[in-house]
Amino acid sequence: MDEIQRWATGTDLTDGVAERLMARLVELQATTDRSVHLCLTGGRIANRIYSAFADLVEGSGLDTSRIELWWGDERFVPTEDPDRNAGHTLAILARTLQVTPAHTHAMSAADGVTDNEASALTYAKELGDTVFDICLLGMGEDGHVASIFPNHPSFEETTHTVIGVNDSPKPPSSRISLTVPTLSRSREVWFLLSGAEKADAVARAYAGDPTLPGGVVRGRERTLWIVDRAAGAGLPHHECTF
């Protein structure tokens, strides 16, 4: 079930998504005794949302002992490299979200190792058959999600759940990524889409363009297309949820 959530500006989107994400996580925790699994994405838009989310934790009712953080992709760089997704995200969320190391599943960094495939296999073992309750994804102007790129080996059919990605069109070149089937195992996929430069890719992906990773990744129960006015310019207006 695809739903469009349209916000006027990127700022409205950031604050609105942070509130809806917090509410949904609290709602999911109320339906189960297990941990809730949230898969995070890198990118500018996501990091702005994480910052707004961190401001909401106090008084939210979120049980931080029952949330597990995963990553959809990672740049295969040293831990201290500013390009590393987990570094940014944890610095932002750790301001208010006390998530234990056992519940924080960051992909390994390239500290003294060069083999991203081996690191991908290690993450696949840690992931096992975990199904994410919510998987957050940004999208590039080329329709990439996580580190799965169109017209690129990363987008080829695979039985792997996690892969090493080389020659990434988006720097840095070496990455680790969940694969399309793994992303689509998620119960809910939330696409976080802001900026006019994404409008064409967003429209094509929403229409299910099979040549774009964003065109084929969907949640099993729900797919949210969260757009600001600019990024959603090419989306149908009759399907807005609010």
Ligand SMILES: O=C(O)[C@H](O)[C@@H](O)[C@H](O)[C@H](O)COP(=O)(O)O
């Ligand atoms: O590691 C990465 O680069 C991200 O996972 C990538 O998939 C990102 O989400 C998109 O490129 C959108 O990035 P922006 O939100 O910065 O446009």
